[in-house]
Amino acid sequence: MEALARRSWTSFSALLEALGLPVYERTHRLLVAPSSEMLRQLDVQTGIPLGHLDQTVIPPGLVGRYAPRRRFCPQCLRESDGRWLTRWWLPWSLACVKHEALLSVCPSCLKEPREFLPRPVHVNAPGCCLRPTGQRSICGADLSALPALELEQGHPLAQAQLELDRFTITRTTNTGSVFTHAEECLDRLTQAMSNPAPPALGNLLGEAWERLFITTPNALTEFAAWRLRERGSKILTRELLRQEYQQDGKPLRQIAEDYSLPRKYVVQRARELGIPVYRGKRPHIFDDEWLRDQYVNRARSADDIGQELGTKGDVVRRRLDHLGVPRRLFGVHSWPIMNRKLDSSVPVDIRKVTEGNLHGWLRLRRFQILMVFPTLTTAATYLKVRPSALTGQFNRLEVDLGAELFHRSVRHAAQHPTRRGASLLRDMNDLQVQDLMREALGPKFEPMPSRAEIESAEAAADGMDAQLTYLDSDLPALTHFHIPPTIAPLLKHLLECAGQETYAVHIQNRTGMSRATIQNQLERFAEAGWLTARNEPREERPHGGRCRIYYSLTAPARQIPILEERLHVEQHRLAVRSR
Known part of the structure; x- marks a missing residue:
């Protein structure tokens, strides 16, 4: 078709439109898309012998919907006036059997020359690279003039390629048998190339071998997908998935990494074997009889059961609904303490x-x-x-x-x-x-x-006549104590003078309490350990007079918490009672 477009001095796409054929973006679609009726029509339009075009197409299952990595032999291009062989599209085409040379890619753009449909074939020489490099430009490198990457005579690569080319491929060929034959040949080739002393390829040939053979099992090709399925079916057996996925709890992502398989295929394989695949966390496996007994007979809540099993309460509730167990009222009414029944021996x-x-x-x-x-x-x-x-x-x-x-x-x-x-x-x-x-x-x-x-508490309950709590510095600070309302003014004055000494007359002037009441309460405070008393020495009385008794709060009394707040409360009570 490309040679016909060149002789007609027209572009490849224009020729396809004139013949009523679809113009595909990818060249390989012309090898797999045409139907039998389309080929018969093309035979009549071009004058090609009937059935000759059937030999130029391949089964769609060999390449799939992605473009394969097409290679070529420079010597074959020179001899055939730039015609591209169909077998060069096959993913296992690695060498030319006729010239015993390794197939190449374009040295100028380092891409496959015929990946995209070659349009301006009539203005370019046969055998050149027509891969687009811009909106209106192509690579244009002369591929037929490239030196061949020759192999040694009898090289294992050439022998493997000869065996692969002997297999006849038509439109009706079963792709499974083709893939099986190709896999056997490639396995023998891999073993031959992995020997301790593999056949020498040279620097240039070695780089080409690495680029071509290693990239052959491309995951986007049908052959690579078939190889993946065959390898995965041997590794991922029903017993292995049940052991690692269901019993050991290993996620499918981890299984895929362990065996160097795509996670998507591992999921597909598990479903093929009838093993349930769960998105996210796998469901909890319940003992239904135990669950029914805990919820119905023992009146435990779903959240309590879920906490014991290491799952959420909603999971337990969904399982109870699946078992047809009637749900209790939601909230506090479902708590165990609300539904627990005591033994009849309890009063x-x-x-x-x-x-x-x-x-x-x-x-x-x-x-x-x-x-x-x-x-x-x-x-x-x-x-x-x-x-x-x-x-x-x-x-x-x-x-x-x-x-x-x-x-x-x-x-x-x-x-x-x-x-x-x-x-x-x-x-x-x-x-x-x-x-x-x-x-x-x-x-x-x-x-x-x-x-x-x-x-x-009994002393505090006596109210006005309550006995003061005894304070001792060797005992911990009190947190509960009673303050009779009548002594609140005196305690307030003592707190105001905390750290200072005071005496009865000074207290009377400040509080307005009677002298006898002050004296009695001061003695009670001193006996209970709230105050310390000190007699005034003679040298502190320069003008003579009666001896004063000075009082001050002890350290335990000053450490009582919220004492001032309590005094305000008691003073308020006393004022209300007096009114």
Whole structure:
């Protein structure tokens, strides 16, 4: 066709349009695209013997949709007046059998000369490189004038190429048989070239051999894809994929890297063998009976089960939906503590408070602690919560049991449990109940107060007549103490004079308190370790007069936290009470 266009003094594309043939961008499409009807029509139009063009086309499966790496023999181009042989398109065409020379690429542009359709053939000499190098320019190198890269006589490469060329290829040839024959020949050639003493190729031939043979298994060619499938089918067996992918948990990407195979092919091979392929993380394998028992019978939440199995709660919920297990209410109602059922050996009141109740165990524990304190306020101080919060919790506890549990404290009368409350306390002292309480509360399990803390609370509960807490520098700093409202002004004055000494007359002038009250409270503070007292020496009284007693706060008293804030609160209470 190229010679006909040159004799007709027209471009190749114009000749194809005149013959009613499509103008392809890639030259190799002319070898695989024409149908039998198109070839018969072309025989009639050109006068070529009938069926002669069938020998110039090859099966489409040999090259695929990508252009193969076409090579050529310079001597064959000179002898055939620039005609290009069909077998040069085959991916295993590495040498010319007739001249025992290695096929070449264009030395000028270092590209395949006929990759793109040669258009201006009528203005260029036969056998030149017509590869475009610009919008209106071509390479133009004379390929027929190149020196041949001759091989030694009897070279394994020439022998392998002779064996490959003997295989007849037509439009109807099975590509699988062609590829199998080519693979066997190339394997023998590879073994011959990898011997300890391979046949010499010379510097120029060695570079050409590396460029041509190493790039032959191009992943874009059908032959390379076939070689890849054959090699992969031998390596990636069903047993290997089940062991490494399903049992060992190795990702397909890692398997592809280990065996030097494309990841896309490994995925395709796994699907061919019926092995499920997962995008991202593979699904968790559940024991359905165990999952049903944990969720239904043991009333565990999906998030709790997922945390134990190392997966997400949503994954567990989807599996439960797949098993047809009815879902519980979403949120706090699905928590294990809300759905746990206690054994019948547990007292009825304990079960009534804790089953289906989020904070039942916490209310029971705080009620147990409350009953050792004289007032709810002292218990709240120990628990470090607001009294109003405790009041709400105990009211809810009494509602759950439907009975009053304790008598509230009044002045000079501490709180104490009712009969129902005393019965509940006895039930809570049971070892089994205590173990259940510790398990349910975990780190929120609050210890019972010590004897010293209870005595301090009892002293604080006496109000105005409360005994001052004894301060000792050898003991840790106090966090709970009681300040009677009547001594708040005196403590405030002492704090203002912290680090200085003061005396009764000075305090009276500053606070307006009576002299007797000041003297009594100062003595109480000194006995409790809050103040130090010092008699005024005679040399400090130059004009004589009565001996003064100087007082100052001790170090433990100055270290009490939030003392000034508490004093302001107590002063406010005292002012309100006086009004």
